[in-house]
Amino acid sequence: MGGSLSRVLTELSDVESHINLSKEEKRAFKEVVPVFPFSSSLYYLKLASRSKAVRRMLLPSLEEIDEEIQSPGELDPLCEERDKKTPFLTHRYPDRVLIVTTNFCPVLCRFCMRKRNWLKPKFFIDEGEIEKALSYIKENPKVRDVLISGGDPLTLPLERLERLLSGLERIEHVDIVRIGTRIPIVDPERLFDENLLNVLERGKKVWINTHFNHPDEITEVSKEAVGRLLERRIPVNNQTVLLKGVNDNVDTLTELFSRLQRIKVRPYYLFHCDPVKGVMHFSTTITLGVEIVKELFKRLSPLAIPYYAVDGPGGLGKVPVMPKRFRKIKDGYIFESFNGKKFFMEDR
Numbered sequence: 001m002g003g004s005l006s007r008v009l010t011e012l013s014d015v016e017s018h019i020n021l022s023k024e025e026k027r028a029f030k031e032v033v034p035v036f037p038f039s040s041s042l043y044y045l046k047l048a049s050r051s052k053a054v055r056r057m058l059l060p061s062l063e064e065i066d067e068e069i070q071s072p073g074e075l076d077p078l079c080e081e082r083d084k085k086t087p088f089l090t091h092r093y094p095d096r097v098l099i100v101t102t103n104f105c106p107v108l109c110r111f112c113m114r115k116r117n118w119l120k121p122k123f124f125i126d127e128g129e130i131e132k133a134l135s136y137i138k139e140n141p142k143v144r145d146v147l148i149s150g151g152d153p154l155t156l157p158l159e160r161l162e163r164l165l166s167g168l169e170r171i172e173h174v175d176i177v178r179i180g181t182r183i184p185i186v187d188p189e190r191l192f193d194e195n196l197l198n199v200l201e202r203g204k205k206v207w208i209n210t211h212f213n214h215p216d217e218i219t220e221v222s223k224e225a226v227g228r229l230l231e232r233r234i235p236v237n238n239q240t241v242l243l244k245g246v247n248d249n250v251d252t253l254t255e256l257f258s259r260l261q262r263i264k265v266r267p268y269y270l271f272h273c274d275p276v277k278g279v280m281h282f283s284t285t286i287t288l289g290v291e292i293v294k295e296l297f298k299r300l301s302p303l304a305i306p307y308y309a310v311d312g313p314g315g316l317g318k319v320p321v322m323p324k325r326f327r328k329i330k331d332g333y334i335f336e337s338f339n340g341k342k343f344f345m346e347d348r
């Protein structure tokens with residue numbers, strides 16, 4: 001585990017000493033946790049006691065194991081296990097690779113599409129596997145963009161994270177290294193650690209992709225954590241998942257994206273919730289997602305609006321699904337303005 005990672009709480013008794021649970025929540029905890037475990041930082045648990053949305057993302061619910069609700073879901077609809085080139089590296093798009101560095105997360109999100117892996121033994125990528133991934137990238141000069149994901153990569157032992165980032169820094173054809181992490185949201189004080197910040201900064205090409213889903217997650221502390229990254233010249237972008245009962249309405253997302261801009265985090269993706277077993281109770285229709293984004297364009301600048309995207313089944317990759325505001329006619333296009341006015345432009 002990373003040196004200064006805060007303690008995690010996994011037991012019902014730990015949870016109950018910090019937050020009052022209803023009878024129903026206790027029952028859900030006991031019945032669901034043997035199937036899909038529980039884990040939280042103290043910080044995020046306290047946040048859950050003040051926010052209904054965070055509570056829904058953090059506490060186990062009987063819906064997770066309700067056969068009727070979950071039966072349309074699959075375990076691995078995106079076939080992530082298939083496109084692997086080394087045990088830890090997936091190469092799907094020509095210019096980008098994904099390195100899954102661990103399956104460990106200090107906070108387990110109930111909507112996680114990888115919750116099938118939660119009961120597997122905890123792993124961290126080791127030195128040998130880091131070398132294999134680096135060699136693969138060295139031999140493939142088209143790879144210019146490296147995603148580091150998990151689990152949460154910022155929980156990696158610091159020497160290994162440093163080895164990986166400095167290796168990538170030295171590969172000439174790599175332009176960008178993106179680390180996907182929820183640490184700024186679930187354990188922000190971890191980012192007050194100068195040693196970790198130094199490693200990220202020395203990585204030179206590092207960008208951080210965070211995962212804020214609700215405005216309640218933007219606190220003074222998480223804002224400070226993001227600030228520490230920005231100070232080190234690390235750009236911060238955000239990926240949100242559209243979640244029923246958490247953020248599936250225009251008002252919540254308008255507030256989330258505008259507040260992210262205030263803390264200088266660029267909204268990058270709004271993912272459609274994948275049909276994963278154990279997560280179906282969070283899934284909305286695609287139609288709702290498109291309608292929400294259409295409405296967002298009336299309220300916000302595109303600089304505050306992420307790409308709404310679905311992830312194709314069987315590893316076909318992400319597809320942006322934006323509201324359609326133009327159509328081709330004979331010799332030109334009909335467009336729709338932000339306030340619903342139609343206009344024509346000739347195609348020449």
Ligand SMILES: *Cc1c(COP(=O)(O)O)cnc(C)c1O
Nearest residue numbers: 090091092093096097098147318
């Ligand atoms: C999401 C993903 C990427 C990165 O996709 P972007 O659309 O560039 O953010 C790369 N490889 C795999 C396997 C992915 O799942």
Ligand code: SF4
Nearest residue numbers: 105108109112151182
């Ligand atoms: S941080 Fe990401 S990988 Fe970890 S449990 Fe949450 S959604 Fe899943």
